[in-house]
Amino acid sequence: MVSVTGGWVGQLPLFLFLLTGVVVVVYTGATIHRVQQVHRWGPDTTFFSVLLVKRSGQSDSASFLCLTCDVCLNWYAAEDNESVETGTINEYLKFFIALLAIVNPMGMLPVFINMTAHQTAEVRRKNSVMAAVSMGIILLVVLFSGEAILRFFGISVDSFRVGGGILILLMAISMLNAKMGNVRQTKEEELDSAERDNVAVVPLGTPLLAGPGAISTVILYAQRYPSPLHYIYLMVAIVLLACLIACLFRLAPAITRLFGKTGINIVTRLMGLIMAAMGVEFIASGLRHLFPVLAG
Numbered sequence: 501m502v503s504v505t506g507g508w509v510g511q512l513p514l515f516l517f518l519l520t521g522v523v524v525v526v527y528t529g530a531t532i533h534r535v536q537q538v539h540r541w542g543p544d545t546t547f548f549s550v551l552l553v554k555r556s557g558q559s560d561s562a563s564f565l566c567l568t569c570d571v572c573l574n575w576y577a578a579e580d581n582e583s584v585e586t587g588t589i590n591e592y593l594k595f596f597i598a599l600l601a602i603v604n605p606m607g608m609l610p611v612f613i614n615m616t617a618h619q620t621a622e623v624r625r626k627n628s629v630m631a632a633v634s635m636g637i638i639l640l641v642v643l644f645s646g647e648a649i650l651r652f653f654g655i656s657v658d659s660f661r662v663g664g665g666i667l668i669l670l671m672a673i674s675m676l677n678a679k680m681g682n683v684r685q686t687k688e689e690e691l692d693s694a695e696r697d698n699v700a701v702v703p704l705g706t707p708l709l710a711g712p713g714a715i716s717t718v719i720l721y722a723q724r725y726p727s728p729l730h731y732i733y734l735m736v737a738i739v740l741l742a743c744l745i746a747c748l749f750r751l752a753p754a755i756t757r758l759f760g761k762t763g764i765n766i767v768t769r770l771m772g773l774i775m776a777a778m779g780v781e782f783i784a785s786g787l788r789h790l791f792p793v794l795a796g
Contacts (some may be wrong), residue, residue: 502505507601586730595721596737601775602668602713603635604675605745609752610761611680611708615699627700628749630658636742639718642710643734646719657723658789664716668775671713675772692741710746713775720782 507662613632616624650660674680686705748755756764788795 518598540702578698585725585727586733587725591724592733595717595734596741597774598717598721598778599639599714599737599741600744601771601778602671602711602717603709603741603745604768604771605709605748606755606759606764607675607680608704608708608749609756609764611750612752613756615704625750627698627704628702628752629746631704631709631749632742632746634701635709635714635745636738638706638710639714639738640735641658641720641733642715643722643738646715647721650719655736656721656790658786660716661720661782662790664713665779665784665786667716667779668713668782669779671711672772672775672779675775678768717778743769 616627619627640739650657685708689703689707718734718738722731724730759767
């Protein structure tokens, strides 16, 4: 009993750290939203120019110290009223559920246990956190650089919707059969990962967690609105998902014993069904914009 209590006490700093990160992200988003509404910053406002904020002592007014970087991209080519345009709560909840279904942390638990079977409990706990953190970092980088990548290769968002939808649909078909599929990891990559001592970043962080499906979903949702607040909300969802994965991986042995192989396969099939519907939706949306005659 003492060892169990000590183990949970030892994990408290990690949970408090992750909770603090979420609070900071939410507070930053709320501050940016307030700045944009009160001061009506125009189309030339960049995301990084509002990260450094200095408030005055008055409640109804604020003084701001703006940080301008040469590397900042101008995110706004839209009108003033679009500077705070965001989606509804349901859209961001849908984004979180979509990422959860694609990443499928429950289905990854047996894989995580097999890859870390030869490691001590302490090393396994560290790898669980490292895998979740690496996944979060990769998706955050894609979130802020996805538009530039599409522009560099000259790919339209609608074409990427169709391609990403087909990819997600293929992954969903494999998940409906309770299989991982070659989109995430081939047999050769599986054999290579079995010989690795450190599997937290590769292959767990990527491509198993932050794989092609998750990356495509982040890029597609990021293109919906141009406002920084929209990106903040997506960032919060990614951070929350990383926290959830870290907790599930740390409790992987207990969860696997509780659900068993059959229970995990059932969850995987349910996630695959959600993914299949998402893939069809992405494909239909892309085709409607590429071929307007289909919308008529």
